[in-house]
Amino acid sequence: xxxxxxxxxxxxxxxxxxxxxxxxxxxxxxxxxxxxxxxxxxxxxxxxxxxxxxxxxxxxxxxxxxxxxxxxxxxxxxxxxxxxxxxxxxxxxxxxxxxxxxxxxxxxxxxxxxxxxxxxxxxxxxxxxxxxxxxxxxxxxxxxxxxxxxxxxxxxxxxxxxxxxxxxxxxxxxxxxxxxxxxxxxxxxxxxxxxxxxxxxxxxxxxxxxxxxxxxxxxxxxxxxxxxxxxxxxxxxxxxxxxxxxxxxxxxxxxxxxxxxxxxxxxxxxxxxxxxxxxxxxxxxxxxxxxxxxxxxxxxxxxxxxxxxxxxxxxxxxxxxxxxxxxxxxxxxxxxxxxxxxxxxxxxxxxxxxxxxxxxxxxxxxxxxxxxxxxxxxxxxxxxxxxxxxxxxxxxxxxxxxxxxxxxxxxxxxxxxxxxxxxxxxxxxxxxxxxxxxxxxxxxxxxxxxxxxxxxxxxxxxxxxxxxxxxxx
Amino acid sequence: xxxxxxxxxxxxxxxxxxxxxxxxxxxxxxxxxxxxxxxxxxxxxxxxxxxxxxxxxxxxxxxxxxxxxxxxxxxxxxxxxxxxxxxxxxxxxxxxxxxxxxxxxxxxxxxxxxxxxxxxxxxxxxxxxxxxxxxxxxxxxxxxxxxxxxxxxxxxxxxxxxxxxxxxxxxxxxxxxxxxxxxxxxxxxxxxxxxxxxxxxxxxxxxxxxxxxxxxxxxxxxxxxxxxxxxxxxxxxxxxxxxxxxxxxxxxxxxxxxxxxxxxxxxxxxxxxxx
Numbered sequence: 001x002x003x004x005x006x007x008x009x010x011x012x013x014x015x016x017x018x019x020x021x022x023x024x025x026x027x028x029x030x031x032x033x034x035x036x037x038x039x040x041x042x043x044x045x046x047x048x049x050x051x052x053x054x055x056x057x058x059x060x061x062x063x064x065x066x067x068x069x070x071x072x073x074x075x076x077x078x079x080x081x082x083x084x085x086x087x088x089x090x091x092x093x094x095x096x097x098x099x100x101x102x103x104x105x106x107x108x109x110x111x112x113x114x115x116x117x118x119x120x121x122x123x124x125x126x127x128x129x130x131x132x133x134x135x136x137x138x139x140x141x142x143x144x145x146x147x148x149x150x151x152x153x154x155x156x157x158x159x160x161x162x163x164x165x166x167x168x169x170x171x172x173x174x175x176x177x178x179x180x181x182x183x184x185x186x187x188x189x190x191x192x193x194x195x196x197x198x199x200x201x202x203x204x205x206x207x208x209x210x211x212x213x214x215x216x217x218x219x220x221x222x223x224x225x226x227x228x229x230x231x232x233x234x235x236x237x238x239x240x241x242x243x244x245x246x247x248x249x250x251x252x253x254x255x256x257x258x259x260x261x262x263x264x265x266x267x268x269x270x271x272x273x274x275x276x277x278x279x280x281x282x283x284x285x286x287x288x289x290x291x292x293x294x295x296x297x298x299x300x301x302x303x304x305x306x307x308x309x310x311x312x313x314x315x316x317x318x319x320x321x322x323x324x325x326x327x328x329x330x331x332x333x334x335x336x337x338x339x340x341x342x343x344x345x346x347x348x349x350x351x352x353x354x355x356x357x358x359x360x361x362x363x364x365x366x367x368x369x370x371x372x373x374x375x376x377x378x379x380x381x382x383x384x385x386x387x388x389x390x391x392x393x394x395x396x397x398x399x400x401x402x403x404x405x406x407x408x409x410x411x412x413x414x415x416x417x418x419x420x421x422x423x424x425x426x427x428x429x430x431x432x433x434x435x436x437x438x439x440x441x442x443x444x445x446x447x448x449x450x451x452x453x454x455x456x457x458x459x460x461x462x463x464x465x466x467x468x469x470x471x472x473x
Numbered sequence: 474x475x476x477x478x479x480x481x482x483x484x485x486x487x488x489x490x491x492x493x494x495x496x497x498x499x500x501x502x503x504x505x506x507x508x509x510x511x512x513x514x515x516x517x518x519x520x521x522x523x524x525x526x527x528x529x530x531x532x533x534x535x536x537x538x539x540x541x542x543x544x545x546x547x548x549x550x551x552x553x554x555x556x557x558x559x560x561x562x563x564x565x566x567x568x569x570x571x572x573x574x575x576x577x578x579x580x581x582x583x584x585x586x587x588x589x590x591x592x593x594x595x596x597x598x599x600x601x602x603x604x605x606x607x608x609x610x611x612x613x614x615x616x617x618x619x620x621x622x623x624x625x626x627x628x629x630x631x632x633x634x635x636x637x638x639x640x641x642x643x644x645x646x647x648x649x650x651x652x653x654x655x656x657x658x659x660x661x662x663x664x665x666x667x668x669x670x671x672x673x674x675x676x677x678x679x680x681x682x683x684x685x686x687x688x689x690x691x692x693x694x695x696x697x698x699x700x701x702x703x704x705x706x707x708x709x710x711x712x713x714x715x716x717x718x719x720x721x722x723x724x725x726x727x728x729x730x731x732x733x734x735x736x737x738x739x740x741x742x743x744x745x746x747x748x
Contacts, residue, residue: 345573354558
């Protein structure tokens with residue numbers, strides 16, 4: 001082992017050198033605005049760079065240890081780095097503490113990895129392990145659902161958590177909706193946010209101008225979005241792959257531009273404000289009820305609490321998302337759902353079997369759009385203010401990323417991906433500017449280690465022989 | 474019923490298909506009868522697959538009439554691609570296998586029964602509600618799929634993804650999938666390609682049973698002469714887009730035009746032949 005030490009040190013030094021050469025421009029300098037007369041000047045951050053390069057040197061050395069079978073040195077090095085990151089030592093920025101500690105944590109994980117896989121591998125082969133495995137596959141969804149149901153009553157449910165949960169659930173619902181179009185039918189839709197916008201504006205306009213309530217508008221908004229889906233789909237769905245993606249991308253932008261420029265109808269960039277929230281049996285969530293209405297607190301005879309509205313919103317979106325999921329699960333087992341998947345696999349073969357590809361794609365497109373419409377009206381009711389700014393291309397991209405990262409067509413994968421993609425950036429908010437870096441890193445890691453998505457396994461829509469875990473029956 | 478007197482199942486008349494300046498099929502006419510296996514043979518590039526693509530609606534013929542006879546007659550050249558499978562009941566397989574690889578074997582066979590099941594599920598409405606009418610239709614569809622899986626020996630593999638099956642099994646599954654659409658005419662594009670002798674023997678038995686047990690007319694493109702000569706009732710030979718011969722296997726085997734097309738001509742041979 002000692003003989004290989006110089007080679008390892010050399011390799012680590014080389015890595016550190018490359019990191020330094022790249023980092024000198026990325027991390028070493030920062031341009032600062034020093035006023036209009038002198039313009040930009042440089043701010044030097046060589047201390048940051050030095051710390052980063054040292055961490056990379058140590059990290060690379062640790063990885064070398066681990067891959068050469070020196071697990072304990074790797075773990076020890078990682079532990080030292082975690083301790084250094086967590087210590088009150090003065091580093092140039094708070095982010096560097098995270099950087100050092102995370103690097104250490106990754107080293108510890110890498111060092112302990114062989115043991116973990118060994119232990120898991122051995123456990124998976126025992127009968128108990130198999131049973132736990134089967135139990136997990138079968139019940140994971142139900143366990144998640146149970147957790148989701150009791151979440152508002154747990155001590156962690158402060159306002160921040162509930163806000164984030166509502167946001168994540170909105171994206172879960174959107175992901176499930178888009179999963180029908182992209183995951184099942186295989187139609188790459190880059191303009192999904194357009195239908196979300198249609199639903200949101202449908203509720204915003206109908207409620208503020210015609211006084212309709214949330215529950216009355218909800219089905220209308222869904223139908224309207226579905227109509228838009230059919231209108232767009234009819235001419236467009238004969239296109240395949242990339243062409244379809246480009247046209248849907250354009251459609252998404254067109255809807256946004258119309259919302260932005262048709263000022264008489266949509267109030268343009270100023271948006272629509274004071275949208276009423278959803279009601280519970282006609283009662284509103286507010287401290288004092290508007291005329292002719294009743295507050296929920298009065299109706300139930302409980303003291304008013306500003307969190308009640310959030311909890312109610314949480315259950316509304318949870319219900320909507322579950323409806324989306326149930327509907328999709330059911331459709332997957334019906335002939336139309338199987339035809340969607342068959343279209344994704346081979347359109348030519350579908351045609352030869354007498355399946356009308358246009359109609360089948362249209363149903364997928366319209367149903368996907370309908371759920372986006374539902375989610376859109378919920379969004380408008382939750383935010384109470386919407387403007388075209390909420391419906392930019394990046395939203396479509398995020399929803400698509402959720403579907404793809406989750407594993408195309410996998411319902412539980414969408415949940416995991418939504419928690420990762422929406423939750424992580426929020427939890428990493430303390431990292432400031434480096435938030436997106438951490439986000440990007442997480443995505444790269446998923447793509448490297450799970451190229452088919454978090455849940456790449458496809459469960460057959462029907463079985464002839466009962467499932468047996470681990471064997472092919 | 475004597476074969477000659479039986480009415481045709483499909484009448485191909487003056488079929489011509491041009492791609493720009495290239496004439497892929499030139500004025501080809503032939504008949505295929507029900508309960509018979511009609512083979513279309515010819516050297517590479519003779520236009521066999523183009524004829525298939527015209528019959529199954531993937532190409533619109535430049536000239537010609539394609540008449541499918543049954544209780545109701547269909548003019549195939551006037552129908553949209555998927556309608557030919559849906560209403561005229563013409564099923565086909567492909568030269569390069571086109572299964573739904575990520576879906577299971579059973580699902581492949583259920584997708585083939587899509588139109589029937591769509592009706593039974595009330596365009597998904599009854600199916601969503603879980604009405605008994607749809608459940609019965611689905612059970613019947615599964616029974617049909619099971620019967621076919623038994624015939625092609627894949628019953629044990631019903632829940633495996635189709636893409637995982639060995640090559641020969643995929644070929645058989647594609648034929649079973651086409652048969653699950655309950656067709657009147659089955660078009661097979663080189664079903665024996667890439668099969669070993671044992672597998673191609675099994676294929677012969679399967680095709681004969683489709684002809685005799687199910688009473689389906691089969692149209693077959695094939696290069697493997699051991700298959701063609703053994704099971705065909707009628708052979709149509711194409712070369713450079715033209716029909717050069719037509720008849721029973723024995724007659725085709727000794728037809729000079731066919732031999733010339735397959736073996737090429739050589740001056741010496743030509744003279745010897747004439748002498």
